[in-house]
Each structure stands twice: as C-alpha cells, then as structure tokens.
Amino acid sequence: MLQRIYGTGFATPEEMAEYIALVEEAKKRDHRKLGRELDLFQVNEEAGPGLIIFHPKGALLRTIIEDWEKKEHLKRGYDIVMGLQILKGELWKKSGHFDHYKDNMYFTEVDEQIYGIKPMNCLAHMLIYKSKIRSYRDLPLRYFELGTVHRHEKTGVLHGLMRARQFTQDDAHILCTPDQLNEEIRAIADFVAYAMDIFGFEYEVELSTRPENSIGTEEDWNLATTALEQALKDNKMIYDVNEGDGAFYGPKIDFKLKDALGRKWQCATIQCDFTLPERFDLSYVGPDGEKHRPVMLHRVILGAIERFMGVLIEHYAGAFPLWMSPVQAAILTVTDNHIPYGEKVYKELVDAGVRVERDFRNEKLGYKIREGQMQKTPYLLVIGEREVESGTVSPRQRGGKNLGAVDVKEFIDIVKEKCSNYE
Amino acid sequence: MKEIKVRLPGGTEARHPSGKTVKEILSSWNDGALKSAVAAKINGSLVDLSFSVHEDSSIEPVDISSKDGLEVVRHSISHVMAQAVQDIFDGVKVTIGPSIEDGFYYDFDYAETFTPEDLEKIEKRMQKIVSADHPFERRVVSRDEARALFEEKGESYKVELINDLPEEVKEVSLYSQGEFVDPCRGPHIPSTGMIKAFKLLNVAGAY
Numbered sequence: 001m002l003q004r005i006y007g008t009g010f011a012t013p014e015e016m017a018e019y020i021a022l023v024e025e026a027k028k029r030d031h032r033k034l035g036r037e038l039d040l041f042q043v044n045e046e047a048g049p050g051l052i053i054f055h056p057k058g059a060l061l062r063t064i065i066e067d068w069e070k071k072e073h074l075k076r077g078y079d080i081v082m083g084l085q086i087l088k089g090e091l092w093k094k095s096g097h098f099d100h101y102k103d104n105m106y107f108t109e110v111d112e113q114i115y116g117i118k119p120m121n122c123l124a125h126m127l128i129y130k131s132k133i134r135s136y137r138d139l140p141l142r143y144f145e146l147g148t149v150h151r152h153e154k155t156g157v158l159h160g161l162m163r164a165r166q167f168t169q170d171d172a173h174i175l176c177t178p179d180q181l182n183e184e185i186r187a188i189a190d191f192v193a194y195a196m197d198i199f200g201f202e203y204e205v206e207l208s209t210r211p212e213n214s215i216g217t218e219e220d221w222n223l224a225t226t227a228l229e230q231a232l233k234d235n236k237m238i239y240d241v242n243e244g245d246g247a248f249y250g251p252k253i254d255f256k257l258k259d260a261l262g263r264k265w266q267c268a269t270i271q272c273d274f275t276l277p278e279r280f281d282l283s284y285v286g287p288d289g290e291k292h293r294p295v296m297l298h299r300v301i302l303g304a305i306e307r308f309m310g311v312l313i314e315h316y317a318g319a320f321p322l323w324m325s326p327v328q329a330a331i332l333t334v335t336d337n338h339i340p341y342g343e344k345v346y347k348e349l350v351d352a353g354v355r356v357e358r359d360f361r362n363e364k365l366g367y368k369i370r371e372g373q374m375q376k377t378p379y380l381l382v383i384g385e386r387e388v389e390s391g392t393v394s395p396r397q398r399g400g401k402n403l404g405a406v407d408v409k410e411f412i413d414i415v416k417e418k419c420s421n422y423e
Numbered sequence: 424m425k426e427i428k429v430r431l432p433g434g435t436e437a438r439h440p441s442g443k444t445v446k447e448i449l450s451s452w453n454d455g456a457l458k459s460a461v462a463a464k465i466n467g468s469l470v471d472l473s474f475s476v477h478e479d480s481s482i483e484p485v486d487i488s489s490k491d492g493l494e495v496v497r498h499s500i501s502h503v504m505a506q507a508v509q510d511i512f513d514g515v516k517v518t519i520g521p522s523i524e525d526g527f528y529y530d531f532d533y534a535e536t537f538t539p540e541d542l543e544k545i546e547k548r549m550q551k552i553v554s555a556d557h558p559f560e561r562r563v564v565s566r567d568e569a570r571a572l573f574e575e576k577g578e579s580y581k582v583e584l585i586n587d588l589p590e591e592v593k594e595v596s597l598y599s600q601g602e603f604v605d606p607c608r609g610p611h612i613p614s615t616g617m618i619k620a621f622k623l624l625n626v627a628g629a630y
Contacts, residue, residue: 002518003537004627005508005545008526009500009620011459011488016620019525023624 022261029261031313032160038318038375040309040326043160050158050165052306057326060355061312064324065305066146068198069170076191078144078172083124085148089114094279095123100248104151121147121171122298126280129175134284139294140176140184146305147171161310168305174297175282178223181295185231185253185270188299192255192268193237195301198422199312200321201257204264205237208245208252215248216274224272224295225251249275259315267303267311272296319376319398323419328355329395329411330377332368334384336360341388345381345408352412369396381411430481439476446472446613449484460484461612462495469495471561471610487617497522499559499600499612500549500621501529506603507548512541517605518580526624532580542623549621556616557600561609569595569606581606 010016035041040058043051054062070080086108092098097105097119106117125143134141148168157163176184196203207229210221228251232239239253246252250272256264273296276282283291302308312320322328329349333342339360349356357377359368365382372380380396387393392405395414406414425441431452439448445463449456449472462469462485465476469491476482485492501520508515508531520529531537564572566585573581585595585606598607600615612618 001534002530002532004528004530005504005537005542006526006528006624006627007500007504008622008624009493009497009618011493011496011619013620016622020622 026261026263026314029314029317030160031162031310034313034318035160038313040313041161043164048165049155050153050163052161052164052166058309060326061320061324062305062309064326065302065309066170069146069302072191072195073142073144073170073172076142076187077140078142081125081128081143081145083121083128083145083147084118086110086115086117087123089116091123092116095126096249096275096279104153106150106152117150118147119149119151121145121149121169122173122276125173126276126282129282130280134175134294136177136284136286136292139284140174140180142172142174144170144172161306161313164306167307169300170302170305171298171300174299175277175284175294176297177284177286177292178295181224181227181297182231182234184297185228186235188268188270188297188301189231189235189237189253192301193235195268196255196257199302201259201315203255203257203267205232205239206242206245206254206256207232207239208242208247208254210251211244211246211248213248214246216250220274221251224274228253228270228272247271247273249273257311259311260317261314265307265311267308268299268301269303270297270299273298317376320378321423322378322415323422325378326355327357327375327377328415329379329381330357330359330372330375331381331383331393332359332365332372334365334382336362338383338385338388342383345383345393348408349412352416354412354415373398379411379415425477427476428479429476432483441477442475444472445470445474445476445482448476448482456484456486459487461487461492461499461617462610464491469610471559472613473561474610487619494522495610496612496618497527499615500618501527502559502598502600502603502605502607502611503549503552503615503618503621504545504623505529505531505605506552506601507545509603510548511544516578516580519584528627537626542626546621546623549623552601553615553618553621555601556614558614559598559600559611561596561598561611563594563596566593566595569597572597572604573606 008016008019010019038057039055040061041052041054044053047053073080089098101119105119108115108117128143129141146168148166150166153163153165174184209225232253252269252271254266255268257267258264277293277296282294284294286292331342331346333339342358342360346356346358369380376398378398381393382396390405393408393411394405395403395411397403426438427441429437429439429448431437435452437452446457449463460472463472464483464485465480469485487496501522505517505520512533514534516532518530518532520527570582570585573585595606596609597604598609598611
C-alpha cells in the first residue's frame, strides 16, 4: 500500500522551530475542532459531504455578520436583491457558464427541462437590470445579494467551512458608465479596507492582468486594467502585480487577508467583466439619446460567508470579539436560591438586546466558571448572595479580569459601548 | 581553448574557460556568496552548482534562505529521507517525492504501516546521512540504461516513470547520494551536509 511521509526543512533550526510552533497552534485552532467544541456547525456524510449545517450559535454568528453586511451595503448605495437558486439551462448557455463552467455545476430537471443550480449570482441580476429601459441617470446601479451558490468540488479537497460545495457569497454587481468606473472601484476598495479593519485583519492586494486565454478587445482590457490600477493608486494602496492571472473575461484585484498565524486567505475580489453585458445585450440611454453598453463589476467583500467564518474561528481561536460573539454573557448562579434574581437579570439583559445565556444548573460554581471559560464567553456574570443583596452583577471578563460589582444597567452600557466600537 | 563570457550579479562580467562549473565561476567572483548557496541560476533557470558552463550566460547563486533555495533543499531532503527509509526497511519501493509549500513528501509502497517510532528511526538515520556529508552526484544516461538500472533494483514505480516520459526524451538524469540513486530532473544541493534543519511531520493515511 502507498503511504506518504510528510516532512519539512528550513535554512536554520530557529526558522523551523517557528514554523512548527505555528503548525501546532493551527492544529489547536482548527475550525472544525472548534466548530464541534463550541457547537457552531456540522458537516454530516448522511446529508452529504461539503454541505454545512449551522447550529444555533453558528447561525447566530452568521446572522450577525450578514446583518452587518446588509447595513453596510445599504449605507453605501447598494440595493439588496434576491435572485434564484435554479435557472433554465438555456440561460446558462447564454451567459457562457454552460460552456466554461459546466463541470463545476450541479443540475436538476423541471418539467423535463434542464435547470442549472447557480454557481454564481450574476444571471438574475442581469434580468433585473433588463427589466426596464435604463438611462445614464440611473447609473451606477449596484445590486447586492447574499447569494447561496453551489459548486462541485472533489471530496478530497473539501475542508470544513473553508471549502464546501454550498456556500454564500456577499456578492454584488455594479453596472456603470466608463466614467464612473474609477470612483466605483475606489469605493469598493475602501469598503474592503473598512471591513478588514472591523474584523481585525491585515491584508495584501494583488492586481491580476490579462491571461493568455481570454476574450475581449485590447481596448477593453486596457480600459479595465488601467481603471483598476488607477483606483488602487488613488486610494494609496500598495499592491503586487500578478501578470497573466486575470479571469478569462477580465482583470481583477484580489485582497488576501493575513490571519493570526500569518496565513493568507483570499477574501475580497473586484472583477471587470466584458462578456456578460455583451451576452445579455445590456444598454443604457446616454445624454446623447443613444444606446451605450454599461461596464460591469463583480465584487465580493468578505468572499464566502462560511469560509470567512472558518477564518474568523481560527484567527480568534474561538474567542470572538464581543460585538460578534454569539453569546456575549452567561449568568452563573451560585445556588438555587439565587435563581429568581438571576432570572430578573436575564430578562433585563435580553430586553436590552444583550445575547445572554443562563447556567442555573445545580453545579459547583467552579465547574460553571470553567465551562464558561472553555466556551470562551466574553463575560461571566456570577450571581451570589452579595449580588442579590446589592442588586448588582459581578462580570468576569474573558482573560480573567474582574470588573467588580456593577449595576445591571451599567453592564449593559459597557456592552453597548464596546459593540458600537466593534470591540 | 574556448572562452566564455559570464555576467554575474551586480553587472560584473568575467571570462572563463568553457567547461568550468558554476561553483568555480561564482567562487572566483565572490567566495562568500557560496557559503550558503545551494544551487544557481543560469539565465534564470535553476541548475546544480556543479553544472558546467559552455556558453555565454548570466549566472547568480541561489541562497538556501531564498524561495527557490528552500524548494531545492526540501527536494534534496526528500531524497535523503527515501535513502534512509530504504536503508532501514526491506522491500520498500519508492515512488515520487516533490517539494511542496513549506515542505516535502515522499510516497512509499510498503506492506507494513509506518509508525511514529519508525519516523523517529528514519529521522535518526537521516541525521547520520547529513553528518556524512555525501555529495549529490548527477549523471546523464540513456533512457534504456535508466530503465534497466531501476528494473534491476526492482523499483517498478521508477521504471513506470521512465517509461511514461515523452518519446522525444532520450536521456534521463540520475542523482545519487551515498548508495541511493533516483531519476530526477534536479537540481540538488551540493552535499547532504548542507541540510541545516529538517523534521518528519507525519504519515498520511495509506491509500
């Protein structure tokens, strides 16, 4: 039988020791392990490989991220749209996906017609654009969708949340005039920078230019590549150039975030696309009264929500910042006598919108605290005699610091303050 | 005696008799640079330091700590590992051993399963090979000769590899260190003593 022995080698023992320490740390933070321990999600062979089921806490974390997405997109002039999961095979032929992407797609049959299960969100957005005559005054149009796509991957490469067959993109398509390209790209790059800051990541930027196998005129490629590059320069962003690494339909900018272990993950990407507006014959009426072809940008900010969550889990080793933590506080009663007061505190926190859990079990306090620590809950609120008498809570912060006795209202304010700063 | 012109890093140019090795040429330019060089680049392509230069070229050393250098070292370590495995275990056939991101692997065909203790034994043996500072020697033989050599050794995977080479390929380069020989494109480090840090990590599931 064939066996594979893996090894590593470095220029110096010190560098190797550093690397091995990172590998060990990465193992501890494996998102699949933490996903199980923190009860966030499961992948089940019975349901199918590469398909992720979100448990309550995982779904809550995902909801927090998706709510943030919607809020930020609306703020920036995007329209939220909701497309389709399946579309007729004919439409996928028209878009070119059938020819270039068939092997990655799943299909189904409806009324004896082949339907493709979407691997990308573009098509419905095209149909929205085409639903009425557009004028240059309508542009830019920005359609945003938290679109769940399906892409076939070999079972051997599936990897928890990082590589799945079903995942959700924070996808948007922007239709604009050539003049508006620079501003739109700059705005997207700003958005990415902001997102990276909020979630706590450093990142690198890469510009990928025309590959050998590509479609479109020299002119279109120059226009698009220059627009992307100029936008990065205008934003004073440092970037590397990846010659010939663009998509066959257009150049792109890739953002790779760096996690706590120094690993790089692709998240955001901004792509110029020449084919789709052409294939769908999109147009807008210009100031000259004539029909013109709009330019199209595809972009994702976090990339795939599932994958981003996997990265977050490993980056924070499950100790999520307060603002995104599925459980922000846990109330731990010392004995059953303290439960009535514990309930009162619980209700007050829930009403204030704090994500709180109760541990009112008949267990020793030390045990409850240890469990709270293992779950990496940001605040553990111990309720004992002193708290009941003074009508306070004594929050223990994750990491060990005790805040002392504070009013419930005061604790709520602390939580709100931190959350508003994305702490 | 034919002379060749070489361009060295920094723009220096030098003349050398044709047939000199890259190592000799680099040594006369800057001996210090050779201390931690594991290979070299001729006109951008990676070669052994023992490569003989017969034409005008641009030459630069490849340092062990560079991306290319690390890849070469890791590939050489994989050969040393294969050597160690065959020294210790009977009846193991070798297949392929490429370098990968941050490391390398080698696939072996072996009836027993390698245990963590086995890995320790292999590592110890590798350390001996490193200390012995065997040179990596390259020679080019005909395809038929290569096939016959590995057929005789019973290395069926290597024979298959050689048979699968495109028709146009008439010659095969072989690298040996100590008693271990492998059909390989190379390049490799000059000798096993240049390996400064290595570790065996794990055995992947048998398949």
